[in-house]
Amino acid sequence: MISSLVLVVEDDEEIAALLEKYLARAGYRTTKASTGLTALTHVQRLQPDLILLDIGLPDIDGFDLLTKVRGNSTVPVIFLSAMDDSTDKLLGLKLGADDYVTKPFNPQEVVARVGAVLKRTKGIAGSEVIRHDAIEVQLDSHLAIASTEKGRIELPLTATEFRLLVCLISSPFKTFERTSLLDACLPESDALDRTIDTHIANLRRKLTESGQDGYITTVRGIGYRFARSTGV
Structure with a gap:
Protein backbone atom coordinates (compact mmCIF):
# COMPACT_ATOMS: atom_id res chain seq x y z
CA MET A 1 0.00 0.00 0.00
CA ILE A 2 1.31 3.45 -0.91
CA SER A 3 1.78 5.64 2.16
CA SER A 4 0.03 8.99 2.49
CA LEU A 5 1.74 12.04 1.00
CA VAL A 6 2.07 15.04 3.34
CA LEU A 7 2.85 18.47 1.91
CA VAL A 8 4.83 20.56 4.40
CA VAL A 9 4.35 24.27 3.65
CA GLU A 10 6.91 26.04 5.83
CA ASP A 11 9.46 28.76 5.00
CA ASP A 12 11.72 27.94 7.97
CA GLU A 13 14.06 25.30 6.52
CA GLU A 14 15.00 23.84 9.92
CA ILE A 15 11.36 23.37 10.96
CA ALA A 16 10.47 21.91 7.56
CA ALA A 17 13.38 19.48 7.70
CA LEU A 18 12.47 18.44 11.26
CA LEU A 19 8.85 17.78 10.29
CA GLU A 20 9.86 15.80 7.22
CA LYS A 21 12.26 13.73 9.32
CA TYR A 22 9.61 12.76 11.88
CA LEU A 23 6.95 12.18 9.24
CA ALA A 24 9.30 9.89 7.29
CA ARG A 25 10.03 7.94 10.48
CA ALA A 26 6.29 7.43 10.88
CA GLY A 27 6.06 6.02 7.35
CA TYR A 28 4.69 9.02 5.46
CA ARG A 29 5.91 10.32 2.13
CA THR A 30 6.64 14.04 2.19
CA THR A 31 7.22 16.98 -0.08
CA LYS A 32 7.72 20.59 0.92
CA ALA A 33 7.13 24.14 -0.24
CA SER A 34 8.57 27.33 1.22
CA THR A 35 6.14 29.67 -0.56
CA GLY A 36 2.43 29.75 -1.16
CA LEU A 37 2.84 29.75 -4.93
CA THR A 38 4.92 26.57 -4.83
CA ALA A 39 2.40 25.01 -2.46
CA LEU A 40 -0.48 25.68 -4.86
CA THR A 41 1.50 24.07 -7.67
CA HIS A 42 2.19 21.00 -5.53
CA VAL A 43 -1.48 20.71 -4.56
CA GLN A 44 -2.53 20.73 -8.21
CA ARG A 45 0.17 18.40 -9.50
CA LEU A 46 0.84 16.03 -6.60
CA GLN A 47 -2.59 15.94 -4.91
CA PRO A 48 -1.24 15.37 -1.40
CA ASP A 49 -3.27 13.50 1.19
CA LEU A 50 -2.73 16.22 3.82
CA ILE A 51 -1.16 19.67 4.11
CA LEU A 52 0.77 21.06 7.08
CA LEU A 53 0.39 24.79 6.49
CA ASP A 54 2.36 27.57 8.17
CA ILE A 55 0.39 30.80 8.44
CA GLY A 56 3.37 33.16 8.15
CA LEU A 57 4.59 32.56 4.60
CA PRO A 58 6.77 35.10 2.76
CA ASP A 59 4.55 35.61 -0.30
CA ILE A 60 0.99 34.92 0.82
CA ASP A 61 -0.84 34.72 4.11
CA GLY A 62 -1.67 31.16 5.16
CA PHE A 63 -5.33 32.04 5.53
CA ASP A 64 -5.44 33.35 1.96
CA LEU A 65 -3.62 30.27 0.74
CA LEU A 66 -6.14 27.99 2.42
CA THR A 67 -8.97 29.92 0.74
CA LYS A 68 -7.32 29.32 -2.65
CA VAL A 69 -6.81 25.63 -1.88
CA ARG A 70 -10.43 25.24 -0.80
CA GLY A 71 -11.50 26.69 -4.14
CA ASN A 72 -10.98 23.29 -5.77
CA SER A 73 -9.77 20.83 -3.13
CA THR A 74 -11.02 19.26 0.10
CA VAL A 75 -7.56 17.97 1.10
CA PRO A 76 -7.20 17.95 4.92
CA VAL A 77 -5.19 20.91 6.26
CA ILE A 78 -3.50 21.37 9.63
CA PHE A 79 -2.39 24.91 10.42
CA LEU A 80 1.01 25.56 12.01
CA SER A 81 1.17 28.94 13.70
CA ALA A 82 3.19 30.94 16.20
CA MET A 83 -0.03 32.76 17.13
CA ASP A 84 -1.80 31.13 20.06
CA ASP A 85 -4.99 33.12 19.60
CA SER A 86 -8.48 31.61 19.69
CA THR A 87 -9.64 34.14 17.07
CA ASP A 88 -6.98 32.95 14.63
CA LYS A 89 -7.85 29.33 15.36
CA LEU A 90 -11.54 29.92 14.70
CA LEU A 91 -10.75 31.84 11.51
CA GLY A 92 -8.61 28.95 10.27
CA LEU A 93 -11.34 26.44 11.04
CA LYS A 94 -13.98 28.67 9.44
CA LEU A 95 -11.92 28.76 6.25
CA GLY A 96 -11.80 24.97 6.19
CA ALA A 97 -8.79 23.84 8.24
CA ASP A 98 -9.14 20.50 10.01
CA ASP A 99 -6.82 21.16 12.95
CA TYR A 100 -4.47 23.81 14.37
CA VAL A 101 -1.08 23.35 16.06
CA THR A 102 0.69 26.18 17.87
CA LYS A 103 4.45 26.76 17.70
CA PRO A 104 6.68 25.80 19.37
CA PHE A 105 5.42 22.26 19.05
CA ASN A 106 6.59 18.74 19.71
CA PRO A 107 7.12 17.16 16.26
CA GLN A 108 5.79 13.86 17.61
CA GLU A 109 2.54 15.64 18.48
CA VAL A 110 2.32 16.99 14.94
CA VAL A 111 2.80 13.48 13.54
CA ALA A 112 0.06 12.24 15.88
CA ARG A 113 -2.27 15.01 14.66
CA VAL A 114 -1.49 14.08 11.06
CA GLY A 115 -2.37 10.46 11.77
CA ALA A 116 -5.59 11.44 13.54
CA VAL A 117 -6.80 13.70 10.72
CA LEU A 118 -5.93 11.13 8.05
CA LYS A 119 -7.75 8.47 10.06
CA ARG A 120 -10.84 10.68 10.18
CA THR A 121 -10.52 11.29 6.44
CA LYS A 122 -10.00 7.71 5.35
CA GLY A 123 -11.25 5.77 8.32
CA ILE A 124 -14.97 5.77 7.50
CA ALA A 125 -15.19 2.36 5.92
CA GLY A 126 -17.91 0.24 4.41
CA SER A 127 -20.19 0.33 1.40
CA GLU A 128 -23.13 1.78 3.26
Missing part, protein backbone atom coordinates in the same frame (compact mmCIF):
# COMPACT_ATOMS: atom_id res chain seq x y z
CA VAL A 129 -25.11 4.65 1.79
CA ILE A 130 -27.03 6.82 4.26
CA ARG A 131 -29.92 8.97 3.05
CA HIS A 132 -32.21 11.49 4.64
CA ASP A 133 -34.63 13.36 2.38
CA ALA A 134 -32.51 14.93 -0.38
CA ILE A 135 -29.12 14.30 1.24
CA GLU A 136 -27.08 11.17 0.55
CA VAL A 137 -23.78 10.11 2.12
CA GLN A 138 -21.63 7.41 0.49
CA LEU A 139 -19.24 6.09 3.11
CA ASP A 140 -16.97 4.01 0.89
CA SER A 141 -16.35 6.78 -1.66
CA HIS A 142 -16.43 9.55 0.97
CA LEU A 143 -19.03 11.53 -0.97
CA ALA A 144 -21.92 13.71 0.15
CA ILE A 145 -24.55 14.38 -2.50
CA ALA A 146 -27.58 16.66 -2.58
CA SER A 147 -30.47 15.91 -4.94
CA THR A 148 -31.83 19.09 -6.50
CA GLU A 149 -34.18 20.08 -9.30
CA LYS A 150 -31.10 20.49 -11.49
CA GLY A 151 -29.73 17.06 -10.63
CA ARG A 152 -27.36 15.55 -8.09
CA ILE A 153 -24.70 17.88 -6.67
CA GLU A 154 -21.57 16.72 -4.84
CA LEU A 155 -20.96 18.79 -1.71
CA PRO A 156 -17.35 20.03 -1.39
CA LEU A 157 -16.90 19.07 2.27
CA THR A 158 -13.71 18.97 4.26
CA ALA A 159 -12.84 15.80 6.19
CA THR A 160 -14.23 17.22 9.43
CA GLU A 161 -17.40 18.51 7.77
CA PHE A 162 -17.99 15.10 6.19
CA ARG A 163 -17.50 13.39 9.54
CA LEU A 164 -19.98 15.78 11.13
CA LEU A 165 -22.55 15.12 8.41
CA VAL A 166 -22.16 11.35 8.82
CA CYS A 167 -22.69 11.68 12.56
CA LEU A 168 -25.77 13.88 12.19
CA ILE A 169 -27.44 12.10 9.29
CA SER A 170 -26.94 8.68 10.91
CA SER A 171 -29.34 9.73 13.68
CA PRO A 172 -31.79 12.25 12.22
CA PHE A 173 -33.97 14.09 14.73
CA LYS A 174 -31.53 13.26 17.54
CA THR A 175 -30.11 16.25 19.41
CA PHE A 176 -26.31 16.10 19.70
CA GLU A 177 -24.45 18.03 22.37
CA ARG A 178 -21.42 19.97 21.18
CA THR A 179 -19.13 17.80 23.30
CA SER A 180 -20.42 14.60 21.72
CA LEU A 181 -19.93 16.01 18.21
CA LEU A 182 -16.43 17.11 19.17
CA ASP A 183 -15.60 13.63 20.46
CA ALA A 184 -17.00 12.01 17.32
CA CYS A 185 -15.38 14.31 14.78
CA LEU A 186 -12.25 15.74 16.44
CA PRO A 187 -11.40 13.20 19.15
CA GLU A 188 -7.65 13.80 19.21
CA SER A 189 -7.86 17.59 18.97
CA ASP A 190 -7.60 20.02 21.86
CA ALA A 191 -10.23 22.22 20.23
CA LEU A 192 -12.90 23.92 22.32
CA ASP A 193 -16.54 22.86 22.19
CA ARG A 194 -17.41 26.07 20.34
CA THR A 195 -15.09 24.98 17.51
CA ILE A 196 -17.93 22.71 16.42
CA ASP A 197 -20.04 25.83 15.81
CA THR A 198 -17.58 26.93 13.12
CA HIS A 199 -17.60 23.57 11.36
CA ILE A 200 -21.40 23.39 11.59
CA ALA A 201 -21.67 26.89 10.10
CA ASN A 202 -19.51 25.82 7.16
CA LEU A 203 -21.50 22.62 6.65
CA ARG A 204 -24.81 24.49 6.88
CA ARG A 205 -23.57 27.08 4.35
CA LYS A 206 -22.57 24.41 1.85
CA LEU A 207 -25.92 22.69 2.21
CA THR A 208 -27.65 26.02 1.64
CA GLU A 209 -25.52 26.77 -1.43
CA SER A 210 -26.71 23.47 -2.91
CA GLY A 211 -30.31 24.50 -2.30
CA GLN A 212 -30.77 22.39 0.83
CA ASP A 213 -31.87 24.77 3.58
CA GLY A 214 -33.06 23.92 7.05
CA TYR A 215 -31.45 20.55 7.64
CA ILE A 216 -29.27 21.49 10.60
CA THR A 217 -31.26 22.89 13.49
CA THR A 218 -29.67 24.67 16.44
CA VAL A 219 -30.99 23.49 19.80
CA ARG A 220 -30.38 26.44 22.09
CA GLY A 221 -28.03 25.73 24.97
CA ILE A 222 -27.42 22.12 23.87
CA GLY A 223 -26.17 21.62 20.33
CA TYR A 224 -27.59 20.52 16.98
CA ARG A 225 -29.86 18.03 15.26
CA PHE A 226 -30.30 17.00 11.64
CA ALA A 227 -33.87 17.29 10.41
CA ARG A 228 -35.37 19.52 7.79
CA SER A 229 -37.34 22.31 9.46
CA THR A 230 -41.12 22.33 9.11
CA GLY A 231 -42.21 24.26 6.07
CA VAL A 232 -38.81 24.30 4.39
Whole structure:
Protein backbone atom coordinates (compact mmCIF):
# COMPACT_ATOMS: atom_id res chain seq x y z
CA MET A 1 0.00 0.00 0.00
CA ILE A 2 1.31 3.45 -0.91
CA SER A 3 1.78 5.64 2.16
CA SER A 4 0.03 8.99 2.49
CA LEU A 5 1.74 12.04 1.00
CA VAL A 6 2.07 15.04 3.34
CA LEU A 7 2.85 18.47 1.91
CA VAL A 8 4.83 20.56 4.40
CA VAL A 9 4.35 24.27 3.65
CA GLU A 10 6.91 26.04 5.83
CA ASP A 11 9.46 28.76 5.00
CA ASP A 12 11.72 27.94 7.97
CA GLU A 13 14.06 25.30 6.52
CA GLU A 14 15.00 23.84 9.92
CA ILE A 15 11.36 23.37 10.96
CA ALA A 16 10.47 21.91 7.56
CA ALA A 17 13.38 19.48 7.70
CA LEU A 18 12.47 18.44 11.26
CA LEU A 19 8.85 17.78 10.29
CA GLU A 20 9.86 15.80 7.22
CA LYS A 21 12.26 13.73 9.32
CA TYR A 22 9.61 12.76 11.88
CA LEU A 23 6.95 12.18 9.24
CA ALA A 24 9.30 9.89 7.29
CA ARG A 25 10.03 7.94 10.48
CA ALA A 26 6.29 7.43 10.88
CA GLY A 27 6.06 6.02 7.35
CA TYR A 28 4.69 9.02 5.46
CA ARG A 29 5.91 10.32 2.13
CA THR A 30 6.64 14.04 2.19
CA THR A 31 7.22 16.98 -0.08
CA LYS A 32 7.72 20.59 0.92
CA ALA A 33 7.13 24.14 -0.24
CA SER A 34 8.57 27.33 1.22
CA THR A 35 6.14 29.67 -0.56
CA GLY A 36 2.43 29.75 -1.16
CA LEU A 37 2.84 29.75 -4.93
CA THR A 38 4.92 26.57 -4.83
CA ALA A 39 2.40 25.01 -2.46
CA LEU A 40 -0.48 25.68 -4.86
CA THR A 41 1.50 24.07 -7.67
CA HIS A 42 2.19 21.00 -5.53
CA VAL A 43 -1.48 20.71 -4.56
CA GLN A 44 -2.53 20.73 -8.21
CA ARG A 45 0.17 18.40 -9.50
CA LEU A 46 0.84 16.03 -6.60
CA GLN A 47 -2.59 15.94 -4.91
CA PRO A 48 -1.24 15.37 -1.40
CA ASP A 49 -3.27 13.50 1.19
CA LEU A 50 -2.73 16.22 3.82
CA ILE A 51 -1.16 19.67 4.11
CA LEU A 52 0.77 21.06 7.08
CA LEU A 53 0.39 24.79 6.49
CA ASP A 54 2.36 27.57 8.17
CA ILE A 55 0.39 30.80 8.44
CA GLY A 56 3.37 33.16 8.15
CA LEU A 57 4.59 32.56 4.60
CA PRO A 58 6.77 35.10 2.76
CA ASP A 59 4.55 35.61 -0.30
CA ILE A 60 0.99 34.92 0.82
CA ASP A 61 -0.84 34.72 4.11
CA GLY A 62 -1.67 31.16 5.16
CA PHE A 63 -5.33 32.04 5.53
CA ASP A 64 -5.44 33.35 1.96
CA LEU A 65 -3.62 30.27 0.74
CA LEU A 66 -6.14 27.99 2.42
CA THR A 67 -8.97 29.92 0.74
CA LYS A 68 -7.32 29.32 -2.65
CA VAL A 69 -6.81 25.63 -1.88
CA ARG A 70 -10.43 25.24 -0.80
CA GLY A 71 -11.50 26.69 -4.14
CA ASN A 72 -10.98 23.29 -5.77
CA SER A 73 -9.77 20.83 -3.13
CA THR A 74 -11.02 19.26 0.10
CA VAL A 75 -7.56 17.97 1.10
CA PRO A 76 -7.20 17.95 4.92
CA VAL A 77 -5.19 20.91 6.26
CA ILE A 78 -3.50 21.37 9.63
CA PHE A 79 -2.39 24.91 10.42
CA LEU A 80 1.01 25.56 12.01
CA SER A 81 1.17 28.94 13.70
CA ALA A 82 3.19 30.94 16.20
CA MET A 83 -0.03 32.76 17.13
CA ASP A 84 -1.80 31.13 20.06
CA ASP A 85 -4.99 33.12 19.60
CA SER A 86 -8.48 31.61 19.69
CA THR A 87 -9.64 34.14 17.07
CA ASP A 88 -6.98 32.95 14.63
CA LYS A 89 -7.85 29.33 15.36
CA LEU A 90 -11.54 29.92 14.70
CA LEU A 91 -10.75 31.84 11.51
CA GLY A 92 -8.61 28.95 10.27
CA LEU A 93 -11.34 26.44 11.04
CA LYS A 94 -13.98 28.67 9.44
CA LEU A 95 -11.92 28.76 6.25
CA GLY A 96 -11.80 24.97 6.19
CA ALA A 97 -8.79 23.84 8.24
CA ASP A 98 -9.14 20.50 10.01
CA ASP A 99 -6.82 21.16 12.95
CA TYR A 100 -4.47 23.81 14.37
CA VAL A 101 -1.08 23.35 16.06
CA THR A 102 0.69 26.18 17.87
CA LYS A 103 4.45 26.76 17.70
CA PRO A 104 6.68 25.80 19.37
CA PHE A 105 5.42 22.26 19.05
CA ASN A 106 6.59 18.74 19.71
CA PRO A 107 7.12 17.16 16.26
CA GLN A 108 5.79 13.86 17.61
CA GLU A 109 2.54 15.64 18.48
CA VAL A 110 2.32 16.99 14.94
CA VAL A 111 2.80 13.48 13.54
CA ALA A 112 0.06 12.24 15.88
CA ARG A 113 -2.27 15.01 14.66
CA VAL A 114 -1.49 14.08 11.06
CA GLY A 115 -2.37 10.46 11.77
CA ALA A 116 -5.59 11.44 13.54
CA VAL A 117 -6.80 13.70 10.72
CA LEU A 118 -5.93 11.13 8.05
CA LYS A 119 -7.75 8.47 10.06
CA ARG A 120 -10.84 10.68 10.18
CA THR A 121 -10.52 11.29 6.44
CA LYS A 122 -10.00 7.71 5.35
CA GLY A 123 -11.25 5.77 8.32
CA ILE A 124 -14.97 5.77 7.50
CA ALA A 125 -15.19 2.36 5.92
CA GLY A 126 -17.91 0.24 4.41
CA SER A 127 -20.19 0.33 1.40
CA GLU A 128 -23.13 1.78 3.26
CA VAL A 129 -25.11 4.65 1.79
CA ILE A 130 -27.03 6.82 4.26
CA ARG A 131 -29.92 8.97 3.05
CA HIS A 132 -32.21 11.49 4.64
CA ASP A 133 -34.63 13.36 2.38
CA ALA A 134 -32.51 14.93 -0.38
CA ILE A 135 -29.12 14.30 1.24
CA GLU A 136 -27.08 11.17 0.55
CA VAL A 137 -23.78 10.11 2.12
CA GLN A 138 -21.63 7.41 0.49
CA LEU A 139 -19.24 6.09 3.11
CA ASP A 140 -16.97 4.01 0.89
CA SER A 141 -16.35 6.78 -1.66
CA HIS A 142 -16.43 9.55 0.97
CA LEU A 143 -19.03 11.53 -0.97
CA ALA A 144 -21.92 13.71 0.15
CA ILE A 145 -24.55 14.38 -2.50
CA ALA A 146 -27.58 16.66 -2.58
CA SER A 147 -30.47 15.91 -4.94
CA THR A 148 -31.83 19.09 -6.50
CA GLU A 149 -34.18 20.08 -9.30
CA LYS A 150 -31.10 20.49 -11.49
CA GLY A 151 -29.73 17.06 -10.63
CA ARG A 152 -27.36 15.55 -8.09
CA ILE A 153 -24.70 17.88 -6.67
CA GLU A 154 -21.57 16.72 -4.84
CA LEU A 155 -20.96 18.79 -1.71
CA PRO A 156 -17.35 20.03 -1.39
CA LEU A 157 -16.90 19.07 2.27
CA THR A 158 -13.71 18.97 4.26
CA ALA A 159 -12.84 15.80 6.19
CA THR A 160 -14.23 17.22 9.43
CA GLU A 161 -17.40 18.51 7.77
CA PHE A 162 -17.99 15.10 6.19
CA ARG A 163 -17.50 13.39 9.54
CA LEU A 164 -19.98 15.78 11.13
CA LEU A 165 -22.55 15.12 8.41
CA VAL A 166 -22.16 11.35 8.82
CA CYS A 167 -22.69 11.68 12.56
CA LEU A 168 -25.77 13.88 12.19
CA ILE A 169 -27.44 12.10 9.29
CA SER A 170 -26.94 8.68 10.91
CA SER A 171 -29.34 9.73 13.68
CA PRO A 172 -31.79 12.25 12.22
CA PHE A 173 -33.97 14.09 14.73
CA LYS A 174 -31.53 13.26 17.54
CA THR A 175 -30.11 16.25 19.41
CA PHE A 176 -26.31 16.10 19.70
CA GLU A 177 -24.45 18.03 22.37
CA ARG A 178 -21.42 19.97 21.18
CA THR A 179 -19.13 17.80 23.30
CA SER A 180 -20.42 14.60 21.72
CA LEU A 181 -19.93 16.01 18.21
CA LEU A 182 -16.43 17.11 19.17
CA ASP A 183 -15.60 13.63 20.46
CA ALA A 184 -17.00 12.01 17.32
CA CYS A 185 -15.38 14.31 14.78
CA LEU A 186 -12.25 15.74 16.44
CA PRO A 187 -11.40 13.20 19.15
CA GLU A 188 -7.65 13.80 19.21
CA SER A 189 -7.86 17.59 18.97
CA ASP A 190 -7.60 20.02 21.86
CA ALA A 191 -10.23 22.22 20.23
CA LEU A 192 -12.90 23.92 22.32
CA ASP A 193 -16.54 22.86 22.19
CA ARG A 194 -17.41 26.07 20.34
CA THR A 195 -15.09 24.98 17.51
CA ILE A 196 -17.93 22.71 16.42
CA ASP A 197 -20.04 25.83 15.81
CA THR A 198 -17.58 26.93 13.12
CA HIS A 199 -17.60 23.57 11.36
CA ILE A 200 -21.40 23.39 11.59
CA ALA A 201 -21.67 26.89 10.10
CA ASN A 202 -19.51 25.82 7.16
CA LEU A 203 -21.50 22.62 6.65
CA ARG A 204 -24.81 24.49 6.88
CA ARG A 205 -23.57 27.08 4.35
CA LYS A 206 -22.57 24.41 1.85
CA LEU A 207 -25.92 22.69 2.21
CA THR A 208 -27.65 26.02 1.64
CA GLU A 209 -25.52 26.77 -1.43
CA SER A 210 -26.71 23.47 -2.91
CA GLY A 211 -30.31 24.50 -2.30
CA GLN A 212 -30.77 22.39 0.83
CA ASP A 213 -31.87 24.77 3.58
CA GLY A 214 -33.06 23.92 7.05
CA TYR A 215 -31.45 20.55 7.64
CA ILE A 216 -29.27 21.49 10.60
CA THR A 217 -31.26 22.89 13.49
CA THR A 218 -29.67 24.67 16.44
CA VAL A 219 -30.99 23.49 19.80
CA ARG A 220 -30.38 26.44 22.09
CA GLY A 221 -28.03 25.73 24.97
CA ILE A 222 -27.42 22.12 23.87
CA GLY A 223 -26.17 21.62 20.33
CA TYR A 224 -27.59 20.52 16.98
CA ARG A 225 -29.86 18.03 15.26
CA PHE A 226 -30.30 17.00 11.64
CA ALA A 227 -33.87 17.29 10.41
CA ARG A 228 -35.37 19.52 7.79
CA SER A 229 -37.34 22.31 9.46
CA THR A 230 -41.12 22.33 9.11
CA GLY A 231 -42.21 24.26 6.07
CA VAL A 232 -38.81 24.30 4.39
